[in-house]
Amino acid sequence: MGNPSGPPFDPDDPDRARRERDTEPIPRIDPDDPPSAYGPGPYGGDPDDAGYGGAYAGEGRSSRAWARDPDGFPDQPISEDELAGLRSDATGMAPRRVLPLEDEPSSLVARYLFPTERYRGEWKRHWIHLTTPIIVGVAATFVLGYLSGFLAGRDVGALTTVAVLLWFGVMGWVAWRVADWWYDRFILTNKRVMVVAGIITRQVAMMPLTRVTDMKYEQSPTGRALNYGTFVLESAGQEQALRVIKNLPNPNELYLRVVEEMYEPQAVEARLGKEADEAKADDGA
Structure with a gap:
């Protein structure tokens, strides 16, 4: 019997196979099922396939790792080429990354981080921040010494x-400014940016x-020559506790x-995880 709502059934219709293929239902994938349950192809578990089958196993012959969301479903794939550009030891045209002062937060910073927060790095301000106290200290030494x-x-x-006594007072002020510079840190985690200052x-x-x-970050001609800059952070709120951060080193790399x-937290996690695995492999070797 023909379809009352469409054209009559014609077994010799040359377009019938194409219409049936186009209207074939898309199979639903249950992430709890093994990849082999769907057979070969883009949804199956063929190890030679570069589609979803190899990706559910973590990493197939396609050399593509998948970033997952909290529910376990695959998100956008991150290729090996993309990971290579994110590694800190990448060469060629890849941007050079700013390395943290330490692999773990210092005692000065650790007290301000909560347990589920992931530490990314801490940086002191550029030495140009000490220009004024250094000039004052040198000038005071020459002038008061001659006097x-x-x-x-x-x-x-x-x-x-x-x-x-006046010279000792000036040098004490200089030492205070140097100590204040040492304890002044810019901190980055996976959740926030922080500035800790003061003795x-x-x-x-x-x-x-x-x-x-x-x-954004701004660089004066001197800042470009000496590689430091000023960061300006804008927020939706009107009152901001952290907006302008002056004299940060390596501003371009820090900006990246x-x-x-x-914008790419999955890429950061993938890169750091791969670097940790490589470090463990080197230690085991």
């Missing part, structure tokens, strides 16, 4: 003592990566690291 020698030749011991009065500012709506963490 002390001049006063000592005129038998005015009291003024000489004042000049020496006696500690200041901790942070911004979640999900709240960052815009980010933050943007990668914001």
Whole structure:
């Protein structure tokens, strides 16, 4: 009997096979079933196949790793070529990555991280941040040293003592600024950016990566020559505890690291996981 809602059935219709193929239902894939349950092809478990079958096993002959979402379903594939460009030891035209100061957070930073937060790195500000105290310290040494020698030749011991004490005061201020620079850290995790500063009065500012709506860095001619810059973070909120961060080293590489963490977190996890596996393999060898 023909189909009342369509054209009559014609066994000699040359387009009948094509229509039946186009309307063939797409098989549903249960992630709990073994790949071999679907047979060969793009949905099956043929190890020679470069489709989904090899991907469900983790990594097939296609050399493609799959990033998974929390529910276990495959997300977008990450190829070996993409992973090679993300490795810190990549050569050629791949961008050079900024390495953390340590593999694990320092004691100064660890106290501000919660257990489920993944540490990505911490950086001190560029040494240009110490330009003013260094210039003041050098100038004070020459000026007060000359003044002390001049006063000592005129038998005015009291003024000489004042000049020496003044020099100690200036050098104490310089040492304080250097220590403050040492404890000032920019921190990146998989959830936020932070700045920890201060020796006696500690200041901790942070911004979640999900709240960052815009980010840029600026470099003056001197900054381009010495490789430092100023980061500006924009957020949806009006009041921001962390917006302008001055004198950060390697701004281009640091910018790429933050943007990668914001937009390609699966790629970061895949790269770090592969580097950890390679390190274990080297230790075992």
